[in-house]
Each structure stands twice: as C-alpha cells, then as structure tokens.
Amino acid sequence: QVQLVESGGGLVQAGGSLRLSCAASGRTFSSYALGWFRQAPVKEREFVAAISWSGGSTYYADSVKGRFTISRDNAKNTYYLQMNSLKPEDTAVYYCAAGLTDIATLMNTYDYWGQGTQVTVSS
Numbered sequence: 001q002v003q004l005v006e007s008g009g010g011l012v013q014a015g016g017s018l019r020l021s022c023a024a025s026g027r028t029f030s031s032y033a034l035g036w037f038r039q040a041p042v043k044e045r046e047f048v049a050a051i052s053w054s055g056g057s058t059y060y061a062d063s064v065k066g067r068f069t070i071s072r073d074n075a076k077n078t079y080y081l082q083m084n085s086l087k088p089e090d091t092a093v094y095y096c097a098a099g100l101t102d103i104a105t106l107m108n109t110y111d112y113w114g115q116g117t118q119v120t121v122s123s
Helices: none
Strands: 003-007 010-013 018-025 033-039 046-051 058-060 068-073 078-083 092-099 117-122
Touching: 003 092, 018 033, 018 092, 018 117, 033 068, 046 068, 046 078, 058 068, 078 092
Parallel strands: 010 117
Antiparallel strands: 003 018, 018 078, 033 046, 033 092, 046 058, 068 078, 092 117
C-alpha cells in the first residue's frame, strides 16, 4: 500500500512559480513510477508529468514541457513538481499518483492517488 499526500498548491500570478510536493508512505516507494495529473473545472483529468522508479526517465505533456520539472527524492519518500512561468490555463487541481511500472502517462496505469491540491494562476 502507498498513501500519497500533496501540498504546495495556492494562488500565484501569471509568470510566477510554485513547487508541489507529494509525500508518500510505504516501504516500497522507490519501486513505483510517479506521475502528476491535473483537472480543471468541466474538463477531464489530464497527464502532466511522470518520472520512472529510478528517476532516470521523465516525460512531460507538451503543454508544460520546458516550464515544469518533476523530480523525486527516494530517501525522503517525496517527489516534486516544480512549476515555472505559470499561465492561467495551468489552473487546476493537481493530483500525484504512483504505479508499479517503469514510467507511464495513462491514468489507469497508476494504482494510488493523492487527494489533490488546488493551483490557481491569476492573469
């Protein structure tokens, strides 16, 4: 079992930065691929970024490539999403997820999900 708790969301102006954290419990955290997804009002949840269990591979949605960075610290059982140059269209609830796979972009690949943290970007 893995439990995930997100933090770091909030209100920021366009062009600003936020860092989301996802704290995980579970002894096998380092075996899981980790991902971030987001869901804006009246939209479907979408993939944002993923990192492999080893941290050696990352993958990003085109909409955030070059602005967001995913990273993990297995020693702290925590992983992060650094978000720079934020835009109003980045406004959404952000969810972290973990799955027993190498790296994945599909929601149904992930087994565990956090409760979400709100990110609001004002123009």
